[in-house]
Amino acid sequence: MKEVEQIRPILEHFAPLTDDAWGDMAQLFTPAKLKKGEYFVRAGDRNDALAFILDGALRAYYIDQKGVHYNKTFFVEHSFAVSIASVLQDIPSYLFFDALVDTRILKASYRRLMDLFPKHRCLETVVRKILEYEWIIKKEQRELRLVMNDAAERYAFFQEEYPGLENKIPQYHIASHLGITPIQLSRIRAKKGITL
Amino acid sequence: MKEVEQIRPILEHFAPLTDDAWGDMAQLFTPAKLKKGEYFVRAGDRNDALAFILDGALRAYYIDQKGVHYNKTFFVEHSFAVSIASVLQDIPSYLFFDALVDTRILKASYRRLMDLFPKHRCLETVVRKILEYEWIIKKEQRELRLVMNDAAERYAFFQEEYPGLENKIPQYHIASHLGITPIQLSRIRAKKGITL
DNA sequence: AGCACTCCTTAACATAGGTTAATGCAAGGA
C-alpha cells in the first residue's frame, strides 16, 4: 500500500470522502524527510506547507521579543502540522516548525488543498471538521489547563496526550511546552519519584 | 434603522454578503433582554443559541471539579456569543454564559444559521472566517499570553482588549479572567498606582 | 584514557502568587 493511503482513514474518521475527492487530494502529497533540527517552516515565511507525519515528530515553537522560547505544540505520528494562522490569514508565520527527531512526512500545499473545496464539498467538510476539533476544541482544553492546573498536573496531562514522546526528546523541550523551567520540571519529577 | 441591521456591516468586514443571503439570515434574529446575572446558556445545556450583543456584556465561564470558577471570555457590545464547541460537536455545553450587566441582545439559532449555508455560500464563508479569526487567531494569542506573560502584563492586555469594561464589572471577575486571585490583582493595581 | 559536549539534577536564594483574616467603605433596606 502506498503511504499516502494512510491518510484517508484518518480523514474519514471525521466525515466520508468520495473516491473522486480523495483521488484529487492524494495527488497533492509528496514524500519528504526532515533530519533532526531541520526546519519545516520558519517564522517570517509565507509557507502554506501541510505535513502529514509518517513517523518521527515535529514541534511548533514561538520566540518572544526577549528571546524566550515556548514550545506551543508537538506533532507526532499520524497528525497534521501546518502554520494555520499564517495560511488562513495569508500572513507570514509567527511560529517556527522543526523536527525533534529524524522524521518522514508527506507534504502538500494547503492552498492547493483549499482550491479543491469548490469541486469537492466533502473535502471542505472534512478539513473544516478537523480544524474545528484540533484547533477549537483542543485549544480550549489547553487554555483551561494553563489557567486551572499547576505544572505538576500539566505534566501528567502531557504524558497522557503524547505517550512515549517523553523518552524521545530532551526534557527542556517538555518544560518549555509546560510553561516552566527545566529545573522546575526536574523538581516535579523528583517529587513523583521518577528516577529513570 | 432596525437593530438587526447593525449586524451586517460587522459580518461584511470579513467577506461580502448578497442581499438575498443577508435577508434570510436577518430573519433568524429576535430581540431579547437579559438582566444582570441571568443565564444565556448553562453548562449541561444543548443550546445552540447565538447572541449578538446590542449593549451590555456577557461572560463565558467554566467551573472545575473543585468548584473553582474561571472567566474564559467576555463578550461586549457588537460581538457574538455562542457555546461553539457545544454546537459544532453537538454535545452539551461545558460553559456557563450569563449577563454581567443588564444586556440587550439579538438571538438566533446557530443551527438554523448553518442550515442556510448550502443555499448561500457567502454566508458560510463569512461565518467560517469569523470563527477562524475569533477562535483560532485570538485563542493563540491568549495561549501565548498565559504562558509567556505574568499577571501584571496580562492585566495590561485586558485593559487594552476590553476598554471601559474594567469600570463596569467587579474586579474579582477580572482576576478570574486573568487566572489570579482578587488579592493579587489588588496588589498589581496598588503597584501601578491605581487608586480609583 | 582523557576530553568536550549535552543534558539532568540539586542547592541556595529571590520573586510571584495563593491563603487567611482583618479592616474599610459605599449602597441599600429596615
Add this chain to the structure above:
DNA sequence: TCCTTGCATTAACCTATGTTAAGGAGTGCT
C-alpha cells in the same frame, strides 16, 4: 439613622516557581 451586604484593600505567612551556580552522568571523539 443603623445595620447588613458586597466589594476592595492590606498584612502576614506559605507555596510554587524562577535564577544562578555547581556538580554529575552519559556519549562520542581523539
